[in-house]
Amino acid sequence: MLIKKMFSIMILLILSIVLTSCAGSREISELAIVTATGIDLVDGKVLLTNEVIKPNANPTKGENNGTSVLYLQHEGDTLFDAIRNATLTFDRKLLYSHNEIYIFGEELAKRGIGDYINFFLYDIEPRESAFMVVAKDAKAYEVMGINEGLSATPGKYLELLIENHKYTSKTRSLNINEYIKYYYQRKTPVLGVVNREQKKFINHIQAEGQSDHRDILNVEGGAVFFEDSLIGYYSGEEMIGFNFLVDEIGESLIVFEVSDEFTNNDENYIATKGKYTVLEIKDSKTKNDLIVEDGKINLTVDVKLRGVIGEDSKGLDFRNLNIVKATEEACSNKVKEYISQTMDKAQKDLKVDTFGVDTIFHSKYPEEWKEISNDWESIFPEISYNINVETFIIRTGLLDMPTNVEKGESNAK
Amino acid sequence: MQNEKIPTRQLIGFFIVSRLSFSISNIAAMHVPPYNQDQWIMVIVSAIYIIIASIPLLFLANRIKNDTVKDFMKSLYGKTISKILGLFYVIYFIIQAINILTLQTELVTTSILPESSNALVTTLMIIVCIYMTSRGIIVIFRAVDLFVPIIYSFLIVLILLGVNNVDLSLFSPVFVDSSLLELNKGAIMMASMYNDIIVIAMLIPELENKSISTKAFFSILIVNIVTLNIIIIVTQGALGIEYSRHSLFPFLIYVKLIDVANIIERIAAIFVLMWLIAVTSRINITLYLATKIFRDIFEKEKDDKLMLFVVSVIVWLVSVAITWVRPVVGTREDLNSYLTIIFVIFIIVIPTITCLVYFFKRKSINKSDN
Numbered sequence: 001m002l003i004k005k006m007f008s009i010m011i012l013l014i015l016s017i018v019l020t021s022c023a024g025s026r027e028i029s030e031l032a033i034v035t036a037t038g039i040d041l042v043d044g045k046v047l048l049t050n051e052v053i054k055p056n057a058n059p060t061k062g063e064n065n066g067t068s069v070l071y072l073q074h075e076g077d078t079l080f081d082a083i084r085n086a087t088l089t090f091d092r093k094l095l096y097s098h099n100e101i102y103i104f105g106e107e108l109a110k111r112g113i114g115d116y117i118n119f120f121l122y123d124i125e126p127r128e129s130a131f132m133v134v135a136k137d138a139k140a141y142e143v144m145g146i147n148e149g150l151s152a153t154p155g156k157y158l159e160l161l162i163e164n165h166k167y168t169s170k171t172r173s174l175n176i177n178e179y180i181k182y183y184y185q186r187k188t189p190v191l192g193v194v195n196r197e198q199k200k201f202i203n204h205i206q207a208e209g210q211s212d213h214r215d216i217l218n219v220e221g222g223a224v225f226f227e228d229s230l231i232g233y234y235s236g237e238e239m240i241g242f243n244f245l246v247d248e249i250g251e252s253l254i255v256f257e258v259s260d261e262f263t264n265n266d267e268n269y270i271a272t273k274g275k276y277t278v279l280e281i282k283d284s285k286t287k288n289d290l291i292v293e294d295g296k297i298n299l300t301v302d303v304k305l306r307g308v309i310g311e312d313s314k315g316l317d318f319r320n321l322n323i324v325k326a327t328e329e330a331c332s333n334k335v336k337e338y339i340s341q342t343m344d345k346a347q348k349d350l351k352v353d354t355f356g357v358d359t360i361f362h363s364k365y366p367e368e369w370k371e372i373s374n375d376w377e378s379i380f381p382e383i384s385y386n387i388n389v390e391t392f393i394i395r396t397g398l399l400d401m402p403t404n405v406e407k408g409e410s411n412a413k
Numbered sequence: 414m415q416n417e418k419i420p421t422r423q424l425i426g427f428f429i430v431s432r433l434s435f436s437i438s439n440i441a442a443m444h445v446p447p448y449n450q451d452q453w454i455m456v457i458v459s460a461i462y463i464i465i466a467s468i469p470l471l472f473l474a475n476r477i478k479n480d481t482v483k484d485f486m487k488s489l490y491g492k493t494i495s496k497i498l499g500l501f502y503v504i505y506f507i508i509q510a511i512n513i514l515t516l517q518t519e520l521v522t523t524s525i526l527p528e529s530s531n532a533l534v535t536t537l538m539i540i541v542c543i544y545m546t547s548r549g550i551i552v553i554f555r556a557v558d559l560f561v562p563i564i565y566s567f568l569i570v571l572i573l574l575g576v577n578n579v580d581l582s583l584f585s586p587v588f589v590d591s592s593l594l595e596l597n598k599g600a601i602m603m604a605s606m607y608n609d610i611i612v613i614a615m616l617i618p619e620l621e622n623k624s625i626s627t628k629a630f631f632s633i634l635i636v637n638i639v640t641l642n643i644i645i646i647v648t649q650g651a652l653g654i655e656y657s658r659h660s661l662f663p664f665l666i667y668v669k670l671i672d673v674a675n676i677i678e679r680i681a682a683i684f685v686l687m688w689l690i691a692v693t694s695r696i697n698i699t700l701y702l703a704t705k706i707f708r709d710i711f712e713k714e715k716d717d718k719l720m721l722f723v724v725s726v727i728v729w730l731v732s733v734a735i736t737w738v739r740p741v742v743g744t745r746e747d748l749n750s751y752l753t754i755i756f757v758i759f760i761i762v763i764p765t766i767t768c769l770v771y772f773f774k775r776k777s778i779n780k781s782d783n
Contacts, residue, residue, distance in 0.1 A: 125527075181656060366586045
């Protein structure tokens with residue numbers, strides 16, 4: 001009995017030691033936490049640029065003059081090889097669990113990234129939810145190390161810029177998992193982009209010889225891939241159309257002009273009359289449908305959006321329902337313009353279907369799809385389309401008439 | 414506890430939990446035809462083949478009643494042949510235990526303990542399983558009352574948290590890209606992985622009702638098929654059809670993608686915990702049955718621990734040896750074809766022959782019973 005008790009106590013003691021998870025542990029003091037990674041191809045080798053947090057730095061920006069991170073560059077035949085080669089010259093092992101950004105240099109993106117992104121999926125450490133972006137007209141490392149926001153690190157700055165896509169819809173956030181999903185589904189993923197731009201310093205005492213310009217990042221636009229290679233870019237406005245087409249529009253703005261016939265009488269203007277009215281989208285739904293008639297494919301894009309008036313410089317009287325209707329129509333026309341612009345770019349310039357029209361065709365005409373699926377890239381540029389947009393203004397904010405117009409009796413024409 | 418029996422509620426709960434260990438690991442259903450968005454239809458069709466394949470054992474299970482399996486087989490085949498058959502079934506359960514243990518080791522070392530050695534994980538798991546199995550079948554099944562609510566709560570929460578990543582448009586068009594032949598081929602392959610009926614049949618003497626009712630059998634089957642289909646749909650919807658097939662543990666990736674407002678994220682450990690509980694039940698029952706038949710063959714006492722030790726050491730050594738030299742999940746095609754052959758032999762052929770023998774000998778058996 002005593003032996004049994006002793007044996008049980010021994011087992012418990014051994015288990016309590018083993019189950020503390022200390023076996024093979026990786027202490028924070030031996031790791032380097034990566035917060036952004038740039039991937040380039042130089043002379044056939046992978047050039048990896050990693051942004052690594054300096055553990056002892058004060059993360060408050062300004063106090064350390066942006067030196068809370070280090071940048072490491074390492075080469076290798078593959079991504080993993082380059083990561084491990086880092087340990088030859090850097091004293092800590094890189095940890096990718098917290099990395100939220102992978103930036104691909106344009107040259108590599110044009111060459112194709114399919115063979116390199118495997119690493120993110122093979123290993124448990126990288127997160128499938130990390131964003132992928134393309135450095136437009138640049139190497140990946142050229143857009144790193146810039147932090148003109150309030151974030152603690154440049155990587156976080158870029159990550160938040162990408163997450164801000166919902167406020168403008170002029171770009172896109174696409175993570176590794178979504179990339180793979182779109183890639184297998186459509187073969188034409190659209191990634192976000194990042195540009196390096198220069199802006200003039202404001203409120204800055206310039207030292208002698210120092211440039212009066214500073215670098216910032218801009219994520220406007222989208223990088224269009226065919227299979228795994230970059231083939232072109234969408235502009236910011238084209239991305240609005242794209243986001244409408246794939247039904248991923250956020251709470252962004254539509255800036256449009258309402259015809260002059262609906263504006264106030266000129267004598268009511270007490271301040272400058274502007275051109276634009278702005279609608280903030282609160283909710284939008286796009287339904288795409290295809291029809292094949294006489295061997296011709298026609299795409300119908302139906303958009304229904306609801307929004308609130310966020311700004312009006314033109315002096316519209318929203319007490320008048322006709323003016324509200326006219327504003328809605330003007331907004332709808334602008335959305336149609338965005339979508340047409342994007343469709344034209346995809347059909348005439350890029351000649352690839354980035355919107356998943358093929359999946360609609362596959363779904364609706366499965367038998368015909370089997371015959372044409374291999375020729376879709378030559379069929380897509382030829383398809384006709386019509387766009388229907390319905391806008392509903394659900395609120396006009398705190399004003400029913402802008403401040404540049406004096407509110408008299410019924411002023412509307 | 415000696416005279417305690419397993420109630421039907423625990424029986425159903427046990428097989429729901431233990432089957433989940435396969436449904437959320439490498440999701441074998443994604444690796445059979447038609448390999449597209451119609452996998453969920455194939456899973457439903459597989460229910461028909463599972464029922465057909467289970468008929469011989471279901472029939473026999475309800476004939477054992479008050480006998481032990483050993484006595485029943487002995488009355489049909491005589492002492493020597495029944496012992497040889499028993500030995501085959503020991504080997505069958507040992508293979509099953511090794512299959513699950515190696516799978517478990519690879520998932521744990523791949524997902525949460527990448528720095529740990531396979532041997533360490535296998536060793537710790539087998540120690541836990543030996544302990545649980547040594548406490549007896551009643552304890553294994555009683556634990557189910559605790560495990561079912563925990564595991565299903567975890568599963569529902571994980572599915573709901575990740576549902577915003579699911580794109581249901583991927584499942585269109587329905588039943589167009591796959592042929593009836595492909596669906597049936599996949600369904601048969603799926604059915605050949607569903608070996609619960611043999612475990613149920615072996616447990617009949619331990620059950621409160623001394624039989625497996627049609628209602629209980631169908632309850633287990635329906636819950637398992639529905640759960641598997643929900644897991645397949647959310648996983649394929651979140652990862653895409655093709656990537657789900659590439660991934661060794663697709664539901665783990667589904668869980669890794671969960672990010673609710675940057676607050677609830679990185680909860681893969683919950684998945685692994687849930688899976689460990691489920692898979693431990695499965696290993697326990699296979700170890701228990703292998704040991705029980707072994708004891709019967711060598712006519713040992715019911716609570717003899719030596720046989721459990723022998724069976725567990727064999728399972729442990731083979732599992733360590735396999736995981737030491739090769740991956741087990743990524744290279745399963747050969748193994749699956751062997752497992753299919755084993756399934757056909759042990760779940761269809763031997764039970765069908767036994768049914769025929771029973772049919773011819775039933776009068777003499779009934780006479781000797783009276």
